[in-house]
Amino acid sequence: MKLIYAIIRYDNEDDVTTSLTKHKFSVTRLSTTGGFLKKGNTTLMIVTEPERVDEAIDIIKKECGHHQKITINMPYVSGSSMVHCATMPMSVDVGGATIFVVDVERYEKI
Known part of the structure; x- marks a missing residue:
């Protein structure tokens, strides 16, 4: 058996879980956070042959295609109490997925 970890955008x-379930994959979802935009992610755990x-x-790739998003960085205070105002709009690549495939030594569904 193989375990697929797929970290996708929230x-x-x-779309991803619906498509995987439709194709008879068993999926467990975990809410995660991280990355450059500090937005919510979802980590999927999929055990399969x-x-x-x-x-x-292929299903994950189809549902998580890359696209461009315009974002504005909000002002923030650094450790020296200095306010930084980098509010210029910038284009950022979003979408896609980070995928890990690992061997499973033992798998039981009870």
């Missing part, structure tokens, strides 16, 4: 969570790993990854 915005893509429903080795021959279905590519199928699961």
Whole structure:
């Protein structure tokens, strides 16, 4: 068995899990946070047979395509109490997924 960890944007969570479930994959969702934009992410855990790993990854790729997002960094206070105002709009690549595939020594569904 293989365990797929897929870290995806929170915005893509429903589409990805719906599609994986439709294709008979068992999915566990964990809410996570991190990354450059400090936005909510979802980490999916998918256990499957080795021959279905590519199928699961293809579904994730289809639902989590890269696209551009315009974001504005909000003012913040540094450690020296100095206010930084970098409020210029900037284009950032969003979407996609970070995927890890690991071997599972033992798997039981009770």
